[in-house]
Amino acid sequence: MAKTVTIYHNPRCSTSRKVLGMIQESGVEPTIVKYLDTPPSHDGLRKLLDDAGLRPGQAIRRREALYAELGLADADDDALIDAMVANPILIERPIVVTDKGTRIARPAESVAEIL
Known part of the structure; x- marks a missing residue:
């Protein structure tokens, strides 16, 4: 355990x-x-994703309206992490x-x- x-x-x-x-x-x-109240930092989120063996595109909530509003479909990894830190509702949970x-x-x- x-x-x-x-x-x-x-x-x-x-x-x-x-x-x-x-x-x-x-x-x-x-x-x-x-x-949602205390989002991780850019580096903190990157470490969480690295530890989970995930790329940012695998940990972002694509169904959130904000994903489309921010035009994230073609964003690179750093831009996705920045978007998730600035808008933590986008972080998969x-x-x-x-x-x-x-x-x-x-x-x-x-x-x-x-x-």
Whole structure:
């Protein structure tokens, strides 16, 4: 079982709430980062994505209206990260970090791999 767990959480997201519940049911009380209120820095988000083995285009919410409004379809990695930091609603959620790895927990059950 993971010793430390951090969840980048959006309380309004049903998947994020489900993952938080799964973490707590495993007996771990995670550090909760409400990333809409306190988004990661550019370097911090890049590290999270690198640790998860993801490129920025794999961690951005393409269905958010803002994605199209900002014209991000052809943006490079740095521009995508800048957009996610400036508009954290664009960050796919939840991101879970444990001593066993970092994942975007979608589907929610995938969090079990790193608990």
